[in-house]
Amino acid sequence: MEGWSSTHVSSRPPHRQNTRPTMRDVAERAGVALVTVSRVVNGVGTVREETAERVMAAINAIGYQRNELARSLRPGQNSMTIGLLLGDLTNPFYASLAKAAVEVANRAGYAVLLSTADEDPEVERRAVGELIGRRVAGLIIVPDQGDHAFLNEINGHDHVPIVFVDRPATGAEADVVLVDNEDGGRKATQHLIDQGHRRIAILGAPSYYSTGRRLRGYRKALRRSGITPDSNLVVTLRRGTTEEASAATHTLLTSADPPTAVFSTTGFLTEGVLRACRQLQTSVAIVGFDDFKLADMLPTPVTVVTSDTEELGRHAARLLLDRIDGDDAPSRRTVLPVQLIARGTGEIGTQ
Amino acid sequence: MEGWSSTHVSSRPPHRQNTRPTMRDVAERAGVALVTVSRVVNGVGTVREETAERVMAAINAIGYQRNELARSLRPGQNSMTIGLLLGDLTNPFYASLAKAAVEVANRAGYAVLLSTADEDPEVERRAVGELIGRRVAGLIIVPDQGDHAFLNEINGHDHVPIVFVDRPATGAEADVVLVDNEDGGRKATQHLIDQGHRRIAILGAPSYYSTGRRLRGYRKALRRSGITPDSNLVVTLRRGTTEEASAATHTLLTSADPPTAVFSTTGFLTEGVLRACRQLQTSVAIVGFDDFKLADMLPTPVTVVTSDTEELGRHAARLLLDRIDGDDAPSRRTVLPVQLIARGTGEIGTQ
DNA sequence: TTGTAAGCGTTATCAA
DNA sequence: TTGATAACGCTTACAA
Numbered sequence: 143m144e145g146w147s148s149t150h151v152s153s154r155p156p157h158r159q160n161t162r163p164t165m166r167d168v169a170e171r172a173g174v175a176l177v178t179v180s181r182v183v184n185g186v187g188t189v190r191e192e193t194a195e196r197v198m199a200a201i202n203a204i205g206y207q208r209n210e211l212a213r214s215l216r217p218g219q220n221s222m223t224i225g226l227l228l229g230d231l232t233n234p235f236y237a238s239l240a241k242a243a244v245e246v247a248n249r250a251g252y253a254v255l256l257s258t259a260d261e262d263p264e265v266e267r268r269a270v271g272e273l274i275g276r277r278v279a280g281l282i283i284v285p286d287q288g289d290h291a292f293l294n295e296i297n298g299h300d301h302v303p304i305v306f307v308d309r310p311a312t313g314a315e316a317d318v319v320l321v322d323n324e325d326g327g328r329k330a331t332q333h334l335i336d337q338g339h340r341r342i343a344i345l346g347a348p349s350y351y352s353t354g355r356r357l358r359g360y361r362k363a364l365r366r367s368g369i370t371p372d373s374n375l376v377v378t379l380r381r382g383t384t385e386e387a388s389a390a391t392h393t394l395l396t397s398a399d400p401p402t403a404v405f406s407t408t409g410f411l412t413e414g415v416l417r418a419c420r421q422l423q424t425s426v427a428i429v430g431f432d433d434f435k436l437a438d439m440l441p442t443p444v445t446v447v448t449s450d451t452e453e454l455g456r457h458a459a460r461l462l463l464d465r466i467d468g469d470d471a472p473s474r475r476t477v478l479p480v481q482l483i484a485r486g487t488g489e490i491g492t493q
Numbered sequence: 494m495e496g497w498s499s500t501h502v503s504s505r506p507p508h509r510q511n512t513r514p515t516m517r518d519v520a521e522r523a524g525v526a527l528v529t530v531s532r533v534v535n536g537v538g539t540v541r542e543e544t545a546e547r548v549m550a551a552i553n554a555i556g557y558q559r560n561e562l563a564r565s566l567r568p569g570q571n572s573m574t575i576g577l578l579l580g581d582l583t584n585p586f587y588a589s590l591a592k593a594a595v596e597v598a599n600r601a602g603y604a605v606l607l608s609t610a611d612e613d614p615e616v617e618r619r620a621v622g623e624l625i626g627r628r629v630a631g632l633i634i635v636p637d638q639g640d641h642a643f644l645n646e647i648n649g650h651d652h653v654p655i656v657f658v659d660r661p662a663t664g665a666e667a668d669v670v671l672v673d674n675e676d677g678g679r680k681a682t683q684h685l686i687d688q689g690h691r692r693i694a695i696l697g698a699p700s701y702y703s704t705g706r707r708l709r710g711y712r713k714a715l716r717r718s719g720i721t722p723d724s725n726l727v728v729t730l731r732r733g734t735t736e737e738a739s740a741a742t743h744t745l746l747t748s749a750d751p752p753t754a755v756f757s758t759t760g761f762l763t764e765g766v767l768r769a770c771r772q773l774q775t776s777v778a779i780v781g782f783d784d785f786k787l788a789d790m791l792p793t794p795v796t797v798v799t800s801d802t803e804e805l806g807r808h809a810a811r812l813l814l815d816r817i818d819g820d821d822a823p824s825r826r827t828v829l830p831v832q833l834i835a836r837g838t839g840e841i842g843t844q
Numbered sequence: 845t846t847g848t849a850a851g852c853g854t855t856a857t858c859a860a
Numbered sequence: 861t862t863g864a865t866a867a868c869g870c871t872t873a874c875a876a
């Protein structure tokens with residue numbers, strides 16, 4: 143009853159849904175076998191010049207384009223797609239990270255599946271699942287807090303390399319690309335000390351990795367200068383929003399024994415500090431972690447410590463591509479340098 | 494010679510490369526047929542409670558996860574992936590667009606392939622090819638200048654819906670989601686007129702769609718107020734960078750008959766105008782198109798006309814998903830409203 | 845309720 | 861140099 147094996151079926155079965163032309167269509171049109179088309183498309187094996195031309199003509203005529211999904215189904219092929227999992231793109235930090243990573247990946251022929259897991263471990267877990275389900279060849283992740291042990295299976299047993307960016311993931315062992323948070327904290331604080339400040343407050347987001355390291359740098363700088371840390375000047379916010387930072391600054395500056403300087407450890411927080419100052423019509427010395435646009439255009443240009451965020455993304459992508467290409471050396475930890483840009487707010491002296 | 498049809502092959506062929514477990518692995522472990530696993534995973538057909546539990550147990554035991562790539566190879570299935578093609582993510586406009594689109598898509602179960610084609614038509618064309626090769630179910634594109642007729646085939650014959658954002662594509666017919674550029678231009682200019690200005694310059698990026706419409710609004714507002722347009726006050730930059738805008742502003746303000754107000758038609762340009770003013774230690778009245786962070790914190794807070802960029806992205810994504818779901822009504826053009834936010838620079842009077 | 849078989853578009857293997 | 865065939869992991873008919 144099956145006619146298909148004896149009769150040469152020249153046209154598509156009627157129930158066909160996917161409408162894009164396939165190698166079979168090209169082959170029919172060029173009057174060659176399907177496998178010959180494959181050889182031409184991939185430039186492997188041997189095909190007579192004239193045959194190849196006929197195939198190419200057919201390809202152009204019907205607008206054939208290789209189906210990468212089918213291709214990656216074959217053993218030994220990867221999907222030529224990586225996954226990128228990070229926070230809110232509205233945060234310029236994540237935006238430049240993404241920009242740079244996409245650039246490197248695309249240039250190497252990889253597509254990028256972008257997913258944003260906004261600080262929610264459960265969302266993050268689901269997102270990773272979606273990406274793995276699409277068989278990404280590797281993952282770049284800015285990990286949230288919370289246990290990431292579930293990634294070890296992916297990275298290890300499943301051989302899907304993972305690179306963490308900006309902070310390591312607790313419970314998971316993989317490559318990490320970081321900025322030198324501790325040195326940044328130290329540099330920011332030291333700069334304020336150099337301007338004569340001794341009562342220096344630090345504003346931190348919740349106990350993320352970065353905040354902890356920046357705080358450590360802050361403490362080291364104080365200790366080195368013989369300044370006794372005042373725990374009233376160490377403020378850890380609950381969520382790390384601009385509004386919280388603004389409120390906290392308000393409290394600090396209107397307290398009995400206010401600080402003369404503030405080290406704010408993220409871009410959002412710096413904005414909050416600035417807004418509070420404006421509202422109070424005061425100014426304190428400020429150094430922020432992370433540079434931001436127009437920082438130099440504000441009434442008092444803002445002094446910051448910063449690192450090259452795009453380089454962070456580029457490096458992560460390059461590292462991941464190396465891993466995908468088979469580099470199986472032990473996990474690497476890269477730390478990018480941080481530099482201070484003095485613009486004004488950090489140079490406001492004590493009275 | 495083929496033993497495979499008579500002998501029950503219970504273990505994997507040795508040359509296996511992809512190491513993730515498959516339905517076959519689950520089936521073996523649960524002692525059922527592969528198709529039963531499929532039924533359980535997809536919740537279709539009928540499976541006895543007890544059998545389903547055995548299958549689920551096996552799935553959890555070996556950490557099975559459905560291969561979406563293989564799945565989407567079947568007729569009538571789509572890849573559950575859309576493509577997003579836009580400009581430099583460092584531009585907050587694109588970043589919010591992407592954020593919103595990704596959010597909507599993910600929530601609907603779609604993954605997003607992100608590609609950035611930086612104002613280069615050839616790069617854009619290649620990027621579209623890569624996305625189509627991965628069989629995206631739809632495309633959201635912020636089109637560059639240049640002919641986009643090649644997209645008609647994709648949108649029409651191949652049934653891959655396309656939604657253009659921020660500007661229509663020349664030569665291609667598809668849904669478009671825009672902001673009301675002309676009204677924005679009109680509102681910005683009218684606001685300056687209302688403050689008493691009559692010599693109002695306009696700074697535009699190259700003749701992109703948006704700039705043209707904003708310019709038209711500018712002209713209409715002038716005409717309506719009986720102001721004769723001065724062509725010396727209409728400046729079209731060659732690339733639209735901040736630096737160019739700064740230089741152009743410098744030229745304008747130091748000319749024999751300088752304008753008393755400037756309408757800058759993009760965020761980058763507005764920054765350039767502000768920098769030039771600072772450098773010259775002058776101030777002119779300014780209204781910018783597109784809001785930006787810290788606009789309200791600058792020495793003179795910046796007046797802008799703006800629309801809801803995230804809504805732009807959300808709307809585009811929702812429209813695309815509708816199309817993917819089969820909505821085949823004629824192409825739609827959505828225009829989002831623009832509002833003016835008066836902050837200071839627009840309210841600087843004449844002398 | 846469960847299973848067999850065919851096929852989605854591609855590439856690797858082997859034979860002609 | 862070219863082609864027939866199996867297989868990648870999955871779902872949809874159809875059969876038991």
